Amino acid sequence: MGMTMTQKILAAHAGLPEVKPGELIEAKLDIVLGNDITTPVAINEFKKAGFDQVFDKDRVAIVLDHFVPNKDIKAAQQSKQCREFACSHCVSHFYDVGKMGIEHALLPEQGVVTAGDCIIGADSHTCTYGALGAFSTGVGSTDMAAGMATGKAWFKVPSAIRFELKGQLPGNCSGKDVILTIIGMIGVDGALYKSMEFTGEGVASLSMDDRLCICNMAIEAGAKNGIFPVDEKTKAYLNGRSEREPVFYEADPDAEYEKTIEIDLSKIVPTVSCPHLPENTHPAAELSHIKIDQVVIGSCTNGRMEDMETAYRIMKGNKVAEGVRCIIIPATQQIMKECVERGYVTAFIEAGAVVSTPTCGPCLGGYMGILAEGERCVATTNRNFVGRMGHVKSEVYLASPATAAQSALTGYITAPKEEF
Amino acid sequence: METRGKVFKYPDNVDTDVIIPARYLNTSDPQELAKHCMEDIDQDFVDQVQKGDIMVAGWNFGCGSSREHAPLVIKTCGTGCVIAKSFARIFYRNAINIGLPILECPDAAEEIAAGDEVKVDFNTGIIEDLTTGKQYQAQPFPPFIQNIIKKGGLLAALREG
Numbered sequence: 001m002g003m004t005m006t007q008k009i010l011a012a013h014a015g016l017p018e019v020k021p022g023e024l025i026e027a028k029l030d031i032v033l034g035n036d037i038t039t040p041v042a043i044n045e046f047k048k049a050g051f052d053q054v055f056d057k058d059r060v061a062i063v064l065d066h067f068v069p070n071k072d073i074k075a076a077q078q079s080k081q082c083r084e085f086a087c088s089h090c091v092s093h094f095y096d097v098g099k100m101g102i103e104h105a106l107l108p109e110q111g112v113v114t115a116g117d118c119i120i121g122a123d124s125h126t127c128t129y130g131a132l133g134a135f136s137t138g139v140g141s142t143d144m145a146a147g148m149a150t151g152k153a154w155f156k157v158p159s160a161i162r163f164e165l166k167g168q169l170p171g172n173c174s175g176k177d178v179i180l181t182i183i184g185m186i187g188v189d190g191a192l193y194k195s196m197e198f199t200g201e202g203v204a205s206l207s208m209d210d211r212l213c214i215c216n217m218a219i220e221a222g223a224k225n226g227i228f229p230v231d232e233k234t235k236a237y238l239n240g241r242s243e244r245e246p247v248f249y250e251a252d253p254d255a256e257y258e259k260t261i262e263i264d265l266s267k268i269v270p271t272v273s274c275p276h277l278p279e280n281t282h283p284a285a286e287l288s289h290i291k292i293d294q295v296v297i298g299s300c301t302n303g304r305m306e307d308m309e310t311a312y313r314i315m316k317g318n319k320v321a322e323g324v325r326c327i328i329i330p331a332t333q334q335i336m337k338e339c340v341e342r343g344y345v346t347a348f349i350e351a352g353a354v355v356s357t358p359t360c361g362p363c364l365g366g367y368m369g370i371l372a373e374g375e376r377c378v379a380t381t382n383r384n385f386v387g388r389m390g391h392v393k394s395e396v397y398l399a400s401p402a403t404a405a406q407s408a409l410t411g412y413i414t415a416p417k418e419e420f
Numbered sequence: 421m422e423t424r425g426k427v428f429k430y431p432d433n434v435d436t437d438v439i440i441p442a443r444y445l446n447t448s449d450p451q452e453l454a455k456h457c458m459e460d461i462d463q464d465f466v467d468q469v470q471k472g473d474i475m476v477a478g479w480n481f482g483c484g485s486s487r488e489h490a491p492l493v494i495k496t497c498g499t500g501c502v503i504a505k506s507f508a509r510i511f512y513r514n515a516i517n518i519g520l521p522i523l524e525c526p527d528a529a530e531e532i533a534a535g536d537e538v539k540v541d542f543n544t545g546i547i548e549d550l551t552t553g554k555q556y557q558a559q560p561f562p563p564f565i566q567n568i569i570k571k572g573g574l575l576a577a578l579r580e581g
Contacts, residue, residue: 146574
């Protein structure tokens, strides 16, 4: 029986000629990742278990991104604990304020993760790197601790759902509309324990930022990972960026999938997930009666350069609606610098938005845009659970950068124009 | 190994943000965190839960963030076991890794009511609703996972080889 792309990567890292769905394997890890929330718990476990060194100082990545620049004293203590651990173990991929960015935008950008890798991260959105043709999945802090100590992790080999993409997206849609549409179709546990493998001729038209966004939210359908095939766009992205030699895997022609779902990209419309589950999707155009208080454009889902460019194209020369707070958060230092150089930051400020240093901040209700009781936010983030961005009676509407930027200008949920 | 206690019942898709809201994650102290367990959907849980009590929930329990703080606070509160129709995969993994017993059993999760007195045997997977007298059979853990639990968690199992 043939293997899916995910199964081939797992087999190679387990040193096995083949693996089957349901099989328990132990795989070698290329990168083990943690952030300022999950790493302190991992450090405590690592020490408690009596480990005194990491398996490879170049294969551990620690990114301070959730509550930095530190939001309060307790957050500062946690960052300090990460910093001291990274320093004492000579962790080469340690990203502190000044170098840091949101982890899942930063690691691909810096070439720390690459095609063919097997990666675990103590952050659920670690599944993002599937866009590069890697197997990458979120775990907890204990798995991170074990991974840092041994360079290995156990996995149950997942079965897969194949998403056959065809056609091309309309001009006002992006990867976010694709993944929200899919989650709306299959539900928040529609891919539970499984891989989401994206294939088909439609893949070629999707940018790397679209693919990163789509894989990022695979977890929101319950998936173990999302993955794209490697094509010329992937190779061009990795070229000169990857620290290590990428390895390209392809699904076998006779690979087995639990099911195949066809997605016609040309039929996608600007989509919004209403409170309080990502599967609660509606066309943005049907929600124009919903008045909003805040817009957030950023996060590991949509804080990349293309997202900033989209927001700029819609917002330049216009004004944020009266009564709306618009918060724009470029995901990394490099993206921030480019936004400054291209004049985006000036345009955002002139439009009445604020621009923040990279942070996960508001996405998880940490800081930098917390909602009060009864407030509504259109956000390009990934979760709209009860209380996710603040008060339990606040509401988050998940949308693309284009929909978010357009809504910031009108003060109501607004679908972006067909051309902008 | 078993637990016996009163049932707290929750719906489908209980996410880790309501189990422990991120606004409290500026500390990793389990006792401190446990004060806020479930507070966004059930403000009384922390005051009412007794050692050995049981959470019963619907599909996809523990979806969302990978925060291990979620199973940790449930365990720290004294909860003896979580029974659900299904679990989100990272939560499932984390619960085993930190030693919080969890059982998938759709029938039990559907029928057992809030406040029922329930006994769970982890070795056999038998769930007994003492209030109604009904018995359910959950899938016991595979041997690989039984070993992790027996050794007291993933790192202890690793240490012993």
